[in-house]
Amino acid sequence: MSTRETAAAMAGAARAWLDALDTGQRDRATGTAPTGDDTLDAERRRWFYTPTDHGGLTFHEQLPPQQRKAMELLAAGLSPAGYVTVATVMGLENVLDRTEGFTTLFDRTRGRDPQMYYLRVFGTPGDTGTWAWRFGGHHVSVNMLVADGEVVACTPCFLGADPATSELLGGAALRPLGPVEDLARDLVRSLPGELRERAVLLDKAPPDLLTANRTDPADGDDWIPLAGIWRDRFAAESEQTALQRASDGIEERASFTAAERERVRLRREPKGVPAAELDAEGRELLRALVRTYLCRVPDALSPITRYDDPAALDAVHLAWAGSLVDGAPSYYRLQGPRLLLEWDNTQRDANHAHSVWRDPSADFGLDVLGAHRSAHHLA
Incomplete structure (x- = not known):
């Protein structure tokens, strides 16, 4: 696939996910279109790798069919090996939860939680103008920018693992x-x-x-x-x-x-x-x-x-x-x-x-x- 084909796949997956959400979900799932303005674009440029609020709609807030569409968008932006690695990192939250004794942490009822991953789309997915999406949670941050139907940025790209082994x-x-x-x-x-x-x-x-x-x-x-x-x-x-x-x-x-x-x-x-x-x-x-x-x-x-x-x-x-x-x-x-x-x-x-x-x-x-x-x- 070319970068334009990859961008088109991302746009299609993003639209399918957004179309599957209700009004309240969409409000949390969307953000301001990317710009060169430091203030208007500040939230898109915020990223984390701790188990904090990454901004967007969590998997907890989605039904299984919506979660599947969210993962389809993630897969569109990653290589097969990259996708498998991210999915594995997300699953390690269950391992870490056991390691820490299944305790509540971070003002959450479950501190280590494979459902606390966030997705947000900035702007309107399509083949004109600029739009972006961000997927993140503990030890994952994927950031993509599309301009006029071309993927023009895919960094920062963060992957962690806890436990590493x-x-x-x-x-x-x-x-x-x-x-x-x-x-x-x-x-x-x-x-x-x-x-x-x-x-x-x-x-x-x-x-x-x-x-x-x-x-x-x-x-x-x-x-x-x-x-x-x-x-x-x-x-x-x-x-x-x-x-x-x-x-x-x-x-x-x-x-x-x-x-x-x-x-x-x-x-x-x-x-x-x-x-x-x-x-x-x-x-x-x-x-x-x-x-x-x-x-x-x-x-x-x-x-x-x-x-x-x-x-x-x-x-x-x-x-x-x-x-x-x-x-x-x-x-x-x-x-x-x-x-x-x-x-x-x-x-x-x-x-x-x-x-x-x-x-x-x-x-x-x-x-x-x-x-x-x-x-x-x-x-």
Whole structure:
């Protein structure tokens, strides 16, 4: 399928879903058409990866036939592998619920809930003008923008997994993001001494993504403490206190000095080692790693073929923080023109993973919409 065919499939699925909703549901399921106006477009550009209110209509608020149509729209924007991974991540809420003792959390009657995923359509789906859709919930955020019948943006695209590794029958393990972690560790391990020293920024990993859920990744970004990555405060003060306690605990365990934070801080000038200095085997590992992010979407939308050009791959830098021992806390990023990929697996004794694909110059299609870009933004 071409990008126009993919956009048409999205539009058809979005219209079918909206047509199946009643008036009250549609009010929660729709938002303002995408614009270049920072105020009018602010809600579309808000995204999260915590189990907070992502904005839109939840699966709890839909009948099964409506839920099916919602999933059809999600499938239209993902590759088969991407769709299976998202569906698996959603299902992990049941596993996490058991791990935490089936408790109520977050002002909800069920804290870990595979039905607390939100879908919202912005504008009118069609082949003219601009419209967008956003699907999100705990450890999932998919953001699409369509302009005049073409999909022009599909980032940020976030996938996480908690637990990152789960036991299956027969001694097997469920690791939805396993290759996203393993390929990077194998690549860094394969580097000769001097290159490895430059690639490894620090021997311990930051506790979260450096860009967090910011709308615009910027020079100097540092992670945001967990308590700051939620839409609103909880109504129950006890829940807010528990979240703050958990957030403080993560920061205390990380125990980063100012110098260590500066060492890993995101900068406009990429840190680490460029692919131009890797050997043939290293370049293939790097290309395979990039594929685990960029092939989350249909082939027509993925920029993966850009990295068939040796010059484009040369400009991608790899930076790692943490141990290179299997199962140890880890963080890495791949950074280059129009590319920022981040990974961390540090929480729950390194069994809680985050990964995000971003295009700092075009997330949310802001370049297409003509939004003002400040000089300090990454490009």
